[in-house]
Amino acid sequence: MSHSTLAEIAKADFKPAAPLVDRELNPHALIAKYAVRGRIPTMAEQLKGTLQSDPDALPFDKIIAANIGNPQQLDQKPITFYRQVLALIEYPDLLKNENVTKIFPHDAIDRANEIMENLVSVGAYSHSKGVLYFRKTVARYIEDRDDHPADPDDIYLTAGASSAVNYLLSLLSNGPETGFLIPIPQYPLYTASLALNNATVLPYYLNEEEKWSISAADIQKVVAKAKEDGVKPRSIVLINPGNPTGSILTAEGIAEIINVAAEHGLVIIADEVYQENVYEGEFVSVKKVLRDLQKIDSVKYADVQLASLHSTSKGMIGECGQRGGYMELIGFQESVLAQILKLASISLCPPVVGQALVSLMVNPPHESHPSHGPFRSEKLGIFNALKERSHKLYLAFNKMEGISCQEPQGAMYCFPQLTLSEKAKAAAAEAGMAPDEFYCAKLLENTGICTVPGSGFGQVPGTWHLRTTFLAPGTEWIDDWAKFHEKFMKEYDN
Template identity: 55%
Template sequence: MGARHISFTPAKPLLASELNQSTLDAKYAVRGKIPIRADEIRNHIESNPNSHGLPYDRIISANIGNPQQLDQKPLTWYRQVLSLLQYPHILDKVDASVIHELFPKDVIERAKTILGSTGSMGAYSHSQGDSYVRKSVAKFISERDGYPADPQSIFLTGGASAAVQYLLQILSSDKNSGFLIPIPQYPLYTATIALNNAVPIGYFLDEANNWSTNPTQIRQLIHENNAKGINIKALVVINPGNPTGAILTKEDIKNIIDIAAEHGLVLIADEVYQENVFEGEFVSMKRVLSELNEQHPELYSNVQLASLHSTSKGVSGECGQRGGYMELVGFTEEVRQVVFKLASINLCSVVSGQALMELMVNPPKPGQESYEVYHAETSGIHSDLQGRSSSLYAAFNKMEDITCNKPMGAMYLFPRLNFTEESYPKLYKDSDDTGVVVDELYCVELLESTGICCVPGSGFGQVPDTYHLRTTFLPPGTEWIESWANFHKEFVKKYKG
């Protein structure tokens, strides 16, 4: 090596300021500043278990809907099949009687059926997803809605996030491409819009009316933005709502479809919380569109809908398994091919996640061997989640200067912090002095005082001069809720008046 003749002036290392501006601009609060601080505290506690000097022993991660990070158990049905899919050879290793102690017959049959199509969890599947799984998804959709679904229109994706990214990427044709998104919204949308150099156009959900949509306001935004030269491409709907926890009425959905039909907007229906319903009824966008289309094909046959689902939510919350699907309705074959090409560049979504999606949309039926356990586990988790959401809702309603809509679905509450400048002058002074907005300041102090990690409303968007926060209701027990209530009293004492 000494023999090489080297002579050059080394260049300077890359600065962040030289990077793609859109990657600098994108924000993702759910795993942003406050969760990053929570990680630091968690590491501090783990490194100093007996001398951390904090009034709490653990971080309560209420910033993200991640049930199995907390105490939620996976469904036996899912995991038994996934276990066999990874190691089917186990069936040959011990006697049939022993195998039957380990795996019910329907589990073994389903694993064989899935492997009959995928071959192995270790082989790339078709880029659009395994054909048997896509057929199962289509069957689920058609039974849910009473209208047919085509396996060719189903894409199996890595969670719903990958689907959102494909859609926003193909639709962002230039920097004047606009996307109508609800405010508050799940920040994946603003982040992905920023990464595609497109324009987010927020329509406000109406907090006073259970976070419903206002079609007049949406039409007004379309006119205003068209006049400014924005070419609006799509309208995003999150139902059940994240972060709001609200469920849209059928009337709301019809109004939205009318707007899409008239203005040629692609509808992106983020329906990942469709199983998480405590009050009211989830009606899919696909079903309402199909009904309208049946009655008025001259008006609705051109509507293009992409509806998204995920294995990360529901009662099971298998977030880490990265399963999801997107159904494309009404798109031209040409456009579908472009989505397919993007999926091809990614090769395929994880095959075990595809299998999990099949298990989710095609669960055991009454009479089948796994049914009882499946039914007991799913209804147990469902009522447990409902109970947790009610307890947290009740707790917020007892806190001074907090109001909260009754949770109908999803995994979140989005309470409002009614801290006016008049009543909380010290809070606004601190906010002005530090440049930290009011709701973020609340979340920072909540974290530092109690270890509870949630996300300020500013990360999701909110009506100007209103303040909220998003919290999941997933953490177990009531102790954390009590410590929140105590913190809140101190916070009000410190800043009010």
């Protein structure tokens, strides 16, 4: 240890080195892309700044953040019962306060007490898989949902579904010879994480004309082609209900994909975070279909490996900022599970309040209890508004010239296709943008509506789309969009 002063130390004679520049960084990180917070959302942030300094500077008075599924940013209210219980476990001294019953309903108090009997503190690291009590409630939920047993030991609580995706893709990636079947269009977390992990994306295209459905035959072709190219298909990602497509898979559709997975040993990553956002048809989990198939043929389906993901960020709960989620792991070898647990351990544990929220999400107030009524009506209110707006937006798109949109069955998004004129494409090229990005930029500049170009999710080459949520309250913004669109089409008429 030195006995010199700072002034003496600063006299040392050396030539300082230049700082790092981006091209010296991890090349896999450099190529990762995440459009949901990309160029258009960045433009929106700048416009927001403009509006803050001069509210009259732009042809609109606020930014509508339709780029990201973030319900509570767009005025969706949190569900009261959940927040009551979370407040009580954040400050458990309340449970002993004589005034607590004046403020909280008794079932919220009871639930908080039950949690605190099973939890040392929300401020302590939990087990890396999460608190056992919470995992038990998740297992019960899955049993009720699927009518098949679920084991708390198979449940890993996570910081949202994103963190589960990161663990899984990191662990399953073994260089560019490992391939992951990813739907196109997809949620860009998948391609970003695979870029980071230097694995190969094997795109399988969803069939837009048939409500963005999946063809098992197409998947077989992708697998065969990958093997020809020396890439070993390792995993297939299913997003159901679809993001950004809003499509929903049938049990039979899922079963055909399980056949492909069983034949080629593909780990199925079932991103089922929108399982409560179902407006048309019915959600069936991959786990349920797998267990049904195993009942029919216990040998053939014995070794199918499935990770199914859920989250507190979507559904009617919409608690993105709390970072709650879980994955259920089925069919993995112990040696693989040990590695997954190790990766989870390195991050110590998922946020404990988020864990509690997962448990609340899967275990709502009981019908006979006072919170049930308000809970039900809050949830239904959110559901009905989402369903109504999804339908209105779908109808509005299909009335706009040059836009076609599949009816959203689930999730929070429309992914309409844009047919743009040569003149619009030329203007886009001149602006240094792809045609869909150009359209999104113009939409933003004229209406304040912030969306994400289709290129951020992937699309059949030569087609152009955009993704918009239908979370923004009211329907005026839909009218504004229609007016903008008419003007745009006129301006860029060939």
